[in-house]
Amino acid sequence: MVYKIAEIFYSIQGEGLLQGLPFIFLRFSGCNLKCPWCDTKYAWEEGKLMTEKEILTEIEKFKIKRACFTGGEPYLQGIEVIFNILKEKNYWISVETNGTIWKNIKFDWITVSPKIEGQKIHKFGYDQRFNDVANEFKYVILNKGSFNFINRDIKQPVVLQPVDNDLEIAETIVNFLKENPFNNWYLRLQLHKIIKIK
Numbered sequence: 001m002v003y004k005i006a007e008i009f010y011s012i013q014g015e016g017l018l019q020g021l022p023f024i025f026l027r028f029s030g031c032n033l034k035c036p037w038c039d040t041k042y043a044w045e046e047g048k049l050m051t052e053k054e055i056l057t058e059i060e061k062f063k064i065k066r067a068c069f070t071g072g073e074p075y076l077q078g079i080e081v082i083f084n085i086l087k088e089k090n091y092w093i094s095v096e097t098n099g100t101i102w103k104n105i106k107f108d109w110i111t112v113s114p115k116i117e118g119q120k121i122h123k124f125g126y127d128q129r130f131n132d133v134a135n136e137f138k139y140v141i142l143n144k145g146s147f148n149f150i151n152r153d154i155k156q157p158v159v160l161q162p163v164d165n166d167l168e169i170a171e172t173i174v175n176f177l178k179e180n181p182f183n184n185w186y187l188r189l190q191l192h193k194i195i196k197i198k
Contacts, residue, residue, distance in 0.1 A: 001081050003055065004029035004047040006040075006072060010062045014192025016111050016159050017136050018094065024059050024067045026082075028074040033098055033117040037142065037163050043072035052082050059086070068094045075101035083107075096138075099126025113138040116149050124151040131155075138188075141169055147176055158185045165189050 006027040013021045027040070029047025038044075050058075059067060067086060069079060075097050083105055086093055094109035100121045112134045118125030131154065138159040139150055150158065160177070162169035173187045192198065 002049050005050045006043040006047045008058045011198050014190050019191050024062050028071045030076045031073045066092045070096045099130050102127040102129050110134045159188045
């Protein structure tokens with residue numbers, strides 16, 4: 001199988017509850033939502049065509065067995081194949097998806113990051129089957145109205161991330177959390193942008 005890949009790189013996870021852990025990032029090209037505020041718009045492009053063997057060669061250059069599938073939107077491609085290859089080699093694999101496309105893949109960690117644009121496809125912006133398998137939900141907060149979009153029935157941790165680490169929006173999140181102290185809602189900034197690494 002041939003994949004469209006935006007980039008493969010080694011860094012720490014900058015977002016969500018796994019923040020700070022080293023990961024190999026496999027960024028798949030293409031997105032079905034293309035949010036106007038997206039900070040990885042370059043991943044919307046066609047990307048580099050790579051086979052499973054070429055991807056594996058790149059990934060095995062790094063001294064870690066932990067990988068993150070991200071995008072773009074990774075579920076647009078046949079990721080089951082490369083997932084199975086890496087699992088056979090004992091990789092621990094996470095994925096970040098906007099949740100609009102359902103695939104029953106047994107990732108070790110699933111981050112669902114619903115977008116308002118996804119409401120054209122699903123009521124809450126994501127396929128409800130993710131409610132049973134996701135490890136965390138991550139929402140990019142643009143303004144006060146963003147809170148209304150979040151499904152209040154989510155049982156997993158809900159990460160609230162201010163767009164572009166905007167400190168005014170971060171303060172808005174703090175005020176919201178103080179007024180609505182849910183036990184599973186958290187403020188998180190994008191760590192990799194704060195310390196200025198990829």
